[in-house]
Amino acid sequence: MWAFFYLEKSKMSQFPELGWIAEARKHIGLREIKGPKHNLTIVGWLKALKAWWTDDETPWCGTFVAHCLQTAGVKYPKNWFRALAYIDIAYGTKLKKPAYGCVAVKTRQGGGHVCFVVGRDQRTGKLVCLGGNQSDMVCFALYAESDFEAFMWYGQTSQPAQHRYDLPVLSGVTAVKVSEA
Template sequence: PTRCEGTPMTVLELQRALQQRGFAPGPLDGIFGRLTRAAVLAFQAREGLAGTGLAVAATLARLSATSELPAEPVWLAEARRWMGLSEIVGPRSNATILRWGQAIAKWYRDDDTPWCGAFVHAQIAATLPDEPLPANALWARGWTQFGVGLATPALGAILVFSRGTGGHVGFYVGEDAKRLRVLGGNQSNAVTETWIAKGRLLAARWPKTAPAPARGRVASAATGRLSLNEA
C-alpha cells in the first residue's frame, strides 16, 4: 500500500517521519515492507505502545507528538532492529552473530565466544561508515578508547563495564538511581535490554563523527532484575 490505512499519511511520509526520529525504515520508497514494519515496531516499543507493527492512529499521533523530541541516534535505532536475536543452543551458531564476529576477526567461529563487542561494532559500522573503530572490537574494554568521552551518559552512548577481569559493552537507553539500562548483545545470550549496576561503569563514549548528544540522562521505569554476569 502507498497510504497508511484509514489515515491521510502516505507510507513515504511515515518512512520519512521514522527516519527523522532515528529509526531505520529501509529505502524511502513508499512501500510498507519488512524494514518499515520493523521500524514501526521499534518506535512502538520505545513509546510504550502496543507492538502491532502497523501504522495505526495511536502510533501516528505519537509520531506527531514526538516531532520536537531529539531522535534516537541512528546506530541505536539500528541496534533495536536486532532485539531478540539469540545464540543457537548446541554445536550450531547464529549466522548473524558469526558474521559480526568475523568482520573483526577471521578466527571467530562460534557464538559461544563473547560477542557484545561484535554487536556494538556492527551497529556503528553499519550507520557511521567514517567512524574509526577499535582495532580489537571483540575486546569489550577496548571500547574505553572509542570516540570521545562523555562526562554523563546520553541516549545511545557506548557504555563499557567491568565484568570480573573482562568487560561488557552496550548502548545506554536509560537509568534509575542505581542502575543503567543497556541495550546490548550477549546479554542472556541474546540482544536484549538489561539493568547493570552504575558502580561497574568504566566509561561512556560517543562517536567522533556523530553530532553531539541531543539529550542527556534518560529516566527509565523499565522492570527487570539486575544483570550480574552478561553472557
C-alpha cells in the same frame, strides 16, 4: 543487572534516532545458539567485521557494538572484540557522565562488557542499557552508573548533542537477571 522486555515510548523520540541505536533495536531478542550450531546473524556480523572465528560461543558484546557502529558508518576500535578496547580515546571520546547512545564500558571477572546507554529506570534510577550477549541475547539491562569504568562517545561528532545527556526516564518494565559471560 536486569534484562528488559518492554520499554514505553520516551521523550527521546522527538529527536532523530541515532543510527547505531536504531540498528541495535532491530536485534532485540536475538539469541546465541548453545552447542555446535551458531546463530547465523551473529556469524554474519563476525564475517563483516573480518573476525578470524565464526562462532557465537565467544563473548560477543563487543561484536554487537561494533556491528551497530559499523552499520551506522561510525568508526570503532581496532580490537572491537575486546570490550575494554572501547575505552581507547583514539576511536571515541571519554565522557564525564552517560549520554543517550554512548558506549558504556565495564570490567568484570575475566574481561569486560560493553553496551549502549538508552535511558534511566524510573523506579531504581539505574541506567537502562541495550547490549548483546546479556544472558546470551540482545536485550535491555539495568546497571548502576558506578558499575561502569567509562562512558565513551562514538559518533559523527566528537561529543554528543547536549540533549543526549538528558536521559529518557523509562517505566513499565519487566526484568529478569542478566549474565554477561
